[in-house]
Amino acid sequence: MAEVTNMLPILSVAGLVKDYRVRRQQGWRHETFRAVDDVSFELPTGGSLAIVGESGSGKTTSARIIVGLERATQGSIRVDGQEWRPTEKVSGRDRRERGGRIQMVFQDPYLSLDRRQTIGSCLDEALRIHTDLERSARAKRVADLLSQVRLDQQIASAHPRQLSGGQRQRVAIARSLAAEPDILVLDEALASLDVSTQAQVLKLLADVRRTTGVAFLFISHDLPIVGQICDSVIVMKDGKVVERGLSVRY
Numbered sequence: 338m339a340e341v342t343n344m345l346p347i348l349s350v351a352g353l354v355k356d357y358r359v360r361r362q363q364g365w366r367h368e369t370f371r372a373v374d375d376v377s378f379e380l381p382t383g384g385s386l387a388i389v390g391e392s393g394s395g396k397t398t399s400a401r402i403i404v405g406l407e408r409a410t411q412g413s414i415r416v417d418g419q420e421w422r423p424t425e426k427v428s429g430r431d432r433r434e435r436g437g438r439i440q441m442v443f444q445d446p447y448l449s450l451d452r453r454q455t456i457g458s459c460l461d462e463a464l465r466i467h468t469d470l471e472r473s474a475r476a477k478r479v480a481d482l483l484s485q486v487r488l489d490q491q492i493a494s495a496h497p498r499q500l501s502g503g504q505r506q507r508v509a510i511a512r513s514l515a516a517e518p519d520i521l522v523l524d525e526a527l528a529s530l531d532v533s534t535q536a537q538v539l540k541l542l543a544d545v546r547r548t549t550g551v552a553f554l555f556i557s558h559d560l561p562i563v564g565q566i567c568d569s570v571i572v573m574k575d576g577k578v579v580e581r582g583l584s585v586r587y
């Protein structure tokens with residue numbers, strides 16, 4: 338298991354709440370459904386924390402709030418000591434700036450990649466958004482990113498449909514690394530892969546964390562996988578954190 342760091346947290350989440358307005362089963366009246374209920378945790382700099390829990394326990398909603406895809410009802414999020422005000426709307430400029438600190442990898446890379454774009458232009462676009470690199474420096478960085486996720490350079494000219502699920506997920510990881518983030522949120526990122534591909538991508542992620550120092554917030558329902566990649570775990574149930582501890586390698 339990786340070493341637990343003693344550094345200041347890169348991410349602190351405190352008292353996070355998300356209420357949804359939902360229509361009652363009968364009639365037109367609405368009621369409030371609390372999907373995330375007073376969730377607090379810290380992710381150490383360069384560390385790895387898993388959020389586990391049964392379906393509907395509020396894991397994805399918490400992650401989406403942290404990366405700014407959704408607004409919280411209440412709570413505080415600090416990244417590297419800076420308050421991000423999760424209850425407020427995020428401006429386009431702040432969104433880009435935050436993208437340089439935190440990136441998310443989703444379960445289904447096929448949906449998160451543009452199927453009309455080649456892999457090379459997808460990575461180049463991420464570099465254009467998140468860096469000031471000139472064209473030739475970007476081309477070199479695209480090559481570096483592909484080798485970092487152990488993909489052949491020829492893949493740069495391929496489209497997502499020409500790749501396997503594991504290759505597509507490697508591309509999604511490379512794209513998220515283009516921003517050189519401090520935190521990678523991986524939401525069931527291995528769930529759509531077969532067991533041997535999962536093992537390869539897990540090893541890749543462990544290497545990426547070791548070589549770049551990026552911290553992982555790893556959302557999963559699969560405890561054996563979590564035990565291989567994360568230092569600590571929180572368990573969510575009905576929107577609440579019901580257990581916390583160090584992860585166990587199975």
Ligand SMILES: Nc1ncnc2c1ncn2[C@@H]1O[C@H](COP(=O)(O)OP(=O)(O)OP(=O)(O)O)[C@@H](O)[C@H]1O
Pocket residue numbers: 357358359370372390391392393394395396397398399558
């Ligand atoms: N936009 C929404 N409107 C109303 N309810 C929602 C909305 N989004 C999520 N929910 C509800 O919030 C709860 C938490 O959902 P969430 O997706 O965060 O759970 P999860 O733990 O990630 O589950 P899974 O492992 O199945 O993805 C669920 O009951 C879900 O139905």
